[in-house]
Amino acid sequence: MRETHLLLGQTLRFTGAPFAQGIDAARHERNGAVLVADGRIAEVGTAEDLRARFPLAEITNYGDALITAGFVDAHAHYPQTAMIASWGKRLIDWLNSYTFPEEMRFADPDYAAAIAARYFDLLLSNGTTTVCSFCTIHPESVDAFFAEARARGLRALAGKTCMDRNAPDALTDSAQSAYDDSKALLKKWHGVDRLRYVITPRFSPTSTPEQLEAMGVLWSEHPDCLMQTHLSEQRDEIEWVRALFPEARDYLDTYERHGLLGPGALFGHAIHLQERERAVLRETGSSLIHCPTSNTFIGSGLFDMDGLTIEGHRIGLATDTGGGSSFSMLRTMAAAYEIAQLRHRALHPAELYWLATAGSARALRMDDRIGNLSPGLEADLVVLDLASTPAIAQRAARADDIWEALFPTIMMGDDRATRAVWVNGRPVRTGAPSR
Ligand code: GUN
Numbered sequence: 312m313r314e315t316h317l318l319l320g321q322t323l324r325f326t327g328a329p330f331a332q333g334i335d336a337a338r339h340e341r342n343g344a345v346l347v348a349d350g351r352i353a354e355v356g357t358a359e360d361l362r363a364r365f366p367l368a369e370i371t372n373y374g375d376a377l378i379t380a381g382f383v384d385a386h387a388h389y390p391q392t393a394m395i396a397s398w399g400k401r402l403i404d405w406l407n408s409y410t411f412p413e414e415m416r417f418a419d420p421d422y423a424a425a426i427a428a429r430y431f432d433l434l435l436s437n438g439t440t441t442v443c444s445f446c447t448i449h450p451e452s453v454d455a456f457f458a459e460a461r462a463r464g465l466r467a468l469a470g471k472t473c474m475d476r477n478a479p480d481a482l483t484d485s486a487q488s489a490y491d492d493s494k495a496l497l498k499k500w501h502g503v504d505r506l507r508y509v510i511t512p513r514f515s516p517t518s519t520p521e522q523l524e525a526m527g528v529l530w531s532e533h534p535d536c537l538m539q540t541h542l543s544e545q546r547d548e549i550e551w552v553r554a555l556f557p558e559a560r561d562y563l564d565t566y567e568r569h570g571l572l573g574p575g576a577l578f579g580h581a582i583h584l585q586e587r588e589r590a591v592l593r594e595t596g597s598s599l600i601h602c603p604t605s606n607t608f609i610g611s612g613l614f615d616m617d618g619l620t621i622e623g624h625r626i627g628l629a630t631d632t633g634g635g636s637s638f639s640m641l642r643t644m645a646a647a648y649e650i651a652q653l654r655h656r657a658l659h660p661a662e663l664y665w666l667a668t669a670g671s672a673r674a675l676r677m678d679d680r681i682g683n684l685s686p687g688l689e690a691d692l693v694v695l696d697l698a699s700t701p702a703i704a705q706r707a708a709r710a711d712d713i714w715e716a717l718f719p720t721i722m723m724g725d726d727r728a729t730r731a732v733w734v735n736g737r738p739v740r741t742g743a744p745s746r
């Protein structure tokens with residue numbers, strides 16, 4: 312029998328990108344409704360219309376809460392869950408002092424499974440329904456991630472993080488073993504249920520040219536996979552890349568010359584870019600993933616959202632947990648707002664929300680499946696309480712429109728704002744009781 316649910320509340324969806332088409336690309340319905348059938352969004356409209364047309368659907372009335380697509384976190388490191396918010400270091404020191412020791416623990420499959428379970432619980436409690444994560448060099452860490460995602464019915468993406476130099480011995484593979492392990496994991500997980508394998512060289516400083524070449528070959532053999540890595544996060548890192556790859560024109564060229572560029576390439580951070588890099592990234596349809604809480608926390612710099620969107624780049628938004636200091640895409644939107652303000656551009660709530668949902672889905676080349684309230688898309692939804700704390704409630708009470716009502720939750724909200732989450736057409740969590 313067809314399982315049909317009718318969700319009532321305020322709704323927010325996008326008919327295009329607000330960066331390109333303006334704020335009218337965001338559509339808000341005060342008395343909205345979403346019909347969910349067989350795991351998909353079947354209809355989006357007004358409560359009045361859909362109630363009349365689908366009288367047999369099981370109704371869940373969320374009242375004043377806001378129903379939208381679930382959040383899409385386009386770049387994270389689930390193995391860094393337990394060491395998030397580690398004090399006092401910049402990128403390279405932070406990797407050596409905190410990150411690598413923690414990632415070594417993932418040789419133990421039980422530890423990997425425990426952290427993966429904890430991570431997905433944290434994601435769902437924050438309304439994130441899709442993540443694209445790095446794992447560690449251990450195949451067990453990939454198995455743990457995908458097993459936990461699969462058990463929750465999630466659409467999730469990840470890959471084994473490959474490193475064959477400039478990391479502790481216990482965390483290095485080789486060009487050949489990275490290729491072999493990645494290929495085996497890809498065959499095991501890519502396309503299983505809602506899971507996707509992502510080819511994952513960590514970044515140029517921890518891969519030899521031979522390993523980057525092997526990753527490029529693997530990608531050319533599996534062009535339907537995404538490829539994720541890091542690019543131009545900190546100035547020291549860029550100097551290091553210049554020393555390690557004297558023949559390269561710039562940082563991006565260290566990937567480009569090994570076939571690691573093109574549609575489906577995801578570059579985390581992309582802050583300190585040269586003109587040539589910007590042009591090539593745009594021409595090749597590569598995705599830039601903005602990680603604002605990480606960029607302030609590790610002291611990396613201010614992403615050029617305004618300039619890059621004007622140039623027409625494909626941009627996603629991400630926590631970069633645990634370089635990022637939060638699991639919450641609300642907190643991540645707030646940080647993106649603050650960084651853009653420091654560059655004299657006030658991002659509109661519609662732009663922020665688009666980045667955290669449809670924009671990230673587009674960056675992951677999955678906007679035909681997730682990231683919006685559109686008929687035919689998979690029913691991954693978050694329902695937000697726009698008055699989740701006294702501070703937010705008193706500000707939202709003064710709001711004249713949806714943007715003024717939503718912005719306090721973007722700036723001050725956390726997991727208390729998550730009223731409910733639906734994954735693949737099923738409710739997975741009911742948050743705080745309605746007041
Ligand atoms: N660059 C290479 N690895 C990492 C990582 O784990 N986190 C961040 N923020 N940057 C990186």
Ligand code: ZN
Nearest residue numbers: 386541579631
């Ligand atoms: Zn990262």
